[in-house]
Amino acid sequence: MMPARTQAEGDWQWPSAADVARLAAALVVAVLLQTTVAPNIRVLGANPDFALVIVVSVALIKGSETGALFGFLTGTFVAIALMEPFGLSAFVFVLVGYLAGRYAETADLSAGFAPLLSAFAATLLADVLFALAQFLLERQVPFGLFLGRVLVPSLILNTLIAAPVYLAVRLWLRGAGDLRVARAR
Amino acid sequence: MLTLYFRESDSGPAHAVQGVVLSVVQPLQSGTARVAQPFRNGWNWVSDLFHAKSENGQLRVEVRQLRAGLAQQLTTQDENAQLRAMVSLQKDPLFPKALQMVAARVIARSTSAWYSTVTIDAGSNAGIAVYDAVINGDGLVGRVTKVSPTAAQVTLITDQQSYVDAVVLPGDLKGGAQGILAGSVTGDTTLQYVDKNAKVQVGQYVMTSGTSGRLQSVFARGIPIGQVDSVGRQEVELYQSIAVRPFVDFHKLDVVQVIVR
Numbered sequence: 001m002m003p004a005r006t007q008a009e010g011d012w013q014w015p016s017a018a019d020v021a022r023l024a025a026a027l028v029v030a031v032l033l034q035t036t037v038a039p040n041i042r043v044l045g046a047n048p049d050f051a052l053v054i055v056v057s058v059a060l061i062k063g064s065e066t067g068a069l070f071g072f073l074t075g076t077f078v079a080i081a082l083m084e085p086f087g088l089s090a091f092v093f094v095l096v097g098y099l100a101g102r103y104a105e106t107a108d109l110s111a112g113f114a115p116l117l118s119a120f121a122a123t124l125l126a127d128v129l130f131a132l133a134q135f136l137l138e139r140q141v142p143f144g145l146f147l148g149r150v151l152v153p154s155l156i157l158n159t160l161i162a163a164p165v166y167l168a169v170r171l172w173l174r175g176a177g178d179l180r181v182a183r184a185r
Numbered sequence: 186m187l188t189l190y191f192r193e194s195d196s197g198p199a200h201a202v203q204g205v206v207l208s209v210v211q212p213l214q215s216g217t218a219r220v221a222q223p224f225r226n227g228w229n230w231v232s233d234l235f236h237a238k239s240e241n242g243q244l245r246v247e248v249r250q251l252r253a254g255l256a257q258q259l260t261t262q263d264e265n266a267q268l269r270a271m272v273s274l275q276k277d278p279l280f281p282k283a284l285q286m287v288a289a290r291v292i293a294r295s296t297s298a299w300y301s302t303v304t305i306d307a308g309s310n311a312g313i314a315v316y317d318a319v320i321n322g323d324g325l326v327g328r329v330t331k332v333s334p335t336a337a338q339v340t341l342i343t344d345q346q347s348y349v350d351a352v353v354l355p356g357d358l359k360g361g362a363q364g365i366l367a368g369s370v371t372g373d374t375t376l377q378y379v380d381k382n383a384k385v386q387v388g389q390y391v392m393t394s395g396t397s398g399r400l401q402s403v404f405a406r407g408i409p410i411g412q413v414d415s416v417g418r419q420e421v422e423l424y425q426s427i428a429v430r431p432f433v434d435f436h437k438l439d440v441v442q443v444i445v446r
Contacts, residue, residue, distance in 0.1 A: 039294035047296035083338035134299045140370045150298045
């Protein structure tokens with residue numbers, strides 16, 4: 001059974017069954033897009049990070065705690081699907097989900113560029129953390145390559161896909177409640 | 186009137202009256218027809234449009250079906266070509282014989298710049314184990330680095346932690362120059378630790394050597410890897426640095442075969 005932490009007791013409550021179902025579907029789509037579609041889209045030598053942008057979108061719509069949980073699950077499942085080192089993506093996506101959610105909870109999102117700005121910042125944070133992790137794992141991380149072939153192309157690509165992905169996620173989760181609608185009440 | 190008309194000749198009064206009336210009505214008919222022509226055309230256009238619309242819908246369905254059929258045919262052709270290439274590679278006299286193969290399909294790829302790995306849809310249930318070599322119709326793809334019952338992770342030879350014992354062919358009387366093919370973070374592959382005095386030329390073939398020092402390599406001898414792209418010799422260096430262009434297009438990996446031991 002779900003823990004009964006109500007809105008009266010705290011700021012957050014467990015999502016409803018419909019919410020969970022929609023978030024689960026979004027999670028599956030994020031993992032599939034990231035592992036099967038993204039590798040085929042190569043622009044400027046980089047691939048778009050659909051999973052990251054979907055985590056950012058969910059966090060902007062549903063808040064920091066749901067964003068962090070969704071980020072953790074997305075990172076975990078992407079790592080499972082690619083049989084990559086376990087936990088690194090989950091850690092990075094937790095941070096991204098939480099910070100994007102906090103931004104949505106504290107800032108005024110009426111300006112339309114919030115998803116783009118969030119995707120840009122999330123990509124910057126994720127790429128730096130991934131590169132740092134590679135460095136700690138004693139793999140080669142040439143700064144020039146990181147900047148020219150990883151960071152700049154992925155910043156451009158992820159910012160470009162942020163608007164359509166955010167709109168699609170918002171459309172999909174709208175029926176399951178919206179953070180900004182909840183805040184407005 | 187009817188009997189009169191049929192009984193009289195063509196010059197009879199009934200025919201004459203008909204002629205006169207017709208000559209009066211005909212211009213009216215003609216004018217009316219001319220005025221009505223655009224309306225008739227318009228009506229026909231609208232009618233044709235509706236007809237064309239429904240026909241368009243049918244044709245769209247037909248085009249969609251044909252496209253789906255074509256896509257399926259092209260996919261089958263592509264798979265057929267890949268499988269033929271694999272069979273042809275295995276028939277090559279240099280290719281190692283009596284190897285047991287397991288066919289698999291690439292189901293996911295890492296988009297990380299730091300890892301060059303793919304996931305295939307066959308694992309330990311199919312007899313695949315860690316360190317098994319993976320090939321496709323063009324040559325060596327990589328080796329298995331992780332295995333689950335139904336899937337396996339393949340680290341490509343372009344990964345920065347990939348090392349393959351390789352030999353440059355054709356060699357001289359002493360045999361081909363041997364070295365270790367290493368991947369890099371940029372995705373380039375270089376043959377390292379090649380004796381500085383060994384003669385290596387651009388265009389020569391690079392294959393798995395099958396030996397790692399005195400030990401047997403995890404890669405069977407004779408699997409094609411690529412061609413020498415450039416040779417760098419420096420007086421101060423102990424070894425030559427040889428850039429190798431792999432035969433495999435790693436962005437188009439689909440069907441592969443795992444050499445199980």
